[in-house]
Amino acid sequence: MDLLRDDDIDPAPLTGKRVAILGYGNQGRAQALNLKDSGVDVVVGLRGGSGSTIEAESAGLQTALVENAVASAGLVIMLAPDETHEALYREIEPQLREGAALGFSHGLSVRFGFVRPRADLDVFMVAPKGPGTALRSLYQQGKGMIALWAVEQDATGNARPLALAYGRAIGCGRAGLSASSFAEEAEADLFNEQAIVWGGVPELLIAGFETLVAGGVSPEVAYLECVGELHLIAELIESRGIAGMREAISNTAELGALLGGTRIVDDTVRQRMADVLREVRAGRFAEELSGEKASGYERLEKARAEARSTPLEQARRRLEGDGGS
Numbered sequence: 001m002d003l004l005r006d007d008d009i010d011p012a013p014l015t016g017k018r019v020a021i022l023g024y025g026n027q028g029r030a031q032a033l034n035l036k037d038s039g040v041d042v043v044v045g046l047r048g049g050s051g052s053t054i055e056a057e058s059a060g061l062q063t064a065l066v067e068n069a070v071a072s073a074g075l076v077i078m079l080a081p082d083e084t085h086e087a088l089y090r091e092i093e094p095q096l097r098e099g100a101a102l103g104f105s106h107g108l109s110v111r112f113g114f115v116r117p118r119a120d121l122d123v124f125m126v127a128p129k130g131p132g133t134a135l136r137s138l139y140q141q142g143k144g145m146i147a148l149w150a151v152e153q154d155a156t157g158n159a160r161p162l163a164l165a166y167g168r169a170i171g172c173g174r175a176g177l178s179a180s181s182f183a184e185e186a187e188a189d190l191f192n193e194q195a196i197v198w199g200g201v202p203e204l205l206i207a208g209f210e211t212l213v214a215g216g217v218s219p220e221v222a223y224l225e226c227v228g229e230l231h232l233i234a235e236l237i238e239s240r241g242i243a244g245m246r247e248a249i250s251n252t253a254e255l256g257a258l259l260g261g262t263r264i265v266d267d268t269v270r271q272r273m274a275d276v277l278r279e280v281r282a283g284r285f286a287e288e289l290s291g292e293k294a295s296g297y298e299r300l301e302k303a304r305a306e307a308r309s310t311p312l313e314q315a316r317r318r319l320e321g322d323g324g325s
């Protein structure tokens with residue numbers, strides 16, 4: 001795998017090109033500010049009445065209504081939520097200049113057909129592998145966040161150098177830009193969200209907490225054991241890898257991990273992971289996401305409300321001294 005870094009990338013394709021960032025949320029804010037600090041001509045495109053206008057302008061960014069930002073730009077980056085891309089693209093297509101470029105930070109909306117870009121457009125992805133808050137703070141520390149990049153459509157012959165120059169300008173070239181495709185990035189990212197870091201790990205923590213509490217352990221101790229140590233292993237794996245993490249812990253913990261880990265994550269878990277990947281590839285999750293938006297995010301709102309009042313959250317608040325009951 002080739003990891004391209006700043007020195008491998010020509011910044012020139014962005015020279016004199018205005019970039020419109022659509023959306024000023026997690027990624028939009030970070031990417032717009034990083035571009036500005038890299039000397040790129042950037043405008044943030046927002047809906048009329050957007051509460052983000054004041055915030056973006058007080059951070060020194062130029063803002064415009066979505067349609068005006070798009071019409072003024074040679075490169076338009078879609079940083080509104082994925083489930084809005086279908087309608088947003090339909091709205092902006094008439095304003096997109098002939099031969100302009102359209103960029104994404106996630107492969108989902110193109111991979112699953114929410115957006116079918118016009119044939120004259122260059123279409124690329126630079127997908128930072130982490131949240132916008134970290135993308136911004138790493139940039140400010142002179143560091144960067146690794147990203148996957150891909151070209152889906154090369155109408156002008158310039159899509160590849162433009163994608164790389166964009167990745168460099170948001171700081172990802174400092175850590176490395178790794179070649180992928182919209183499909184690979186979207187499928188692997190959705191798989192991870194559901195089965196591993198964002199879906200599997202929290203459910204494992206909750207199941208562990210509930211098992212200990214049901215076994216007579218106090219919620220506070222159960223929380224400290226099952227949830228409170230997560231950042232320690234994350235930091236160790238980040239800095240030393242899984243093999244190095246195992247060498248850094250006590251023999252007791254290492255032997256326990258060796259005996260217990262494969263009992264919990266056995267072949268049935270691997271089978272269900274394969275099911276998740278198959279369903280992602282078949283577009284089942286993309287349908288769920290569209291349905292969720294259509295329902296006004298009913299399921300997400302309900303789950304958020306329930307999660308705030310679980311015994312696990314109450315234990316966390318008591319440990320933090322803010323009175324969980």
Ligand SMILES: NC(=O)c1ccc[n+]([C@@H]2O[C@H](COP(=O)([O-])OP(=O)(O)OC[C@H]3O[C@@H](n4cnc5c(N)ncnc54)[C@H](OP(=O)(O)O)[C@@H]3O)[C@@H](O)[C@H]2O)c1
Pocket residue numbers: 022023024025026027028046047049050051052053066078079080081082084088105106127128129130131132133
């Ligand atoms: N979250 C991450 O850190 C992360 C990491 C990697 C990749 N990504 C990708 O980055 C993209 C953006 O995700 P995000 O989490 O940053 O989004 P987000 O924070 O939810 O985006 C919110 C912004 O989008 C605007 N917006 C919402 N609906 C819109 C619409 N219909 N038309 C125009 N603007 C609209 C909002 O406008 P208002 O100001 O008017 O409310 C707000 O400024 C997605 O493709 C996502 O997969 C995200």
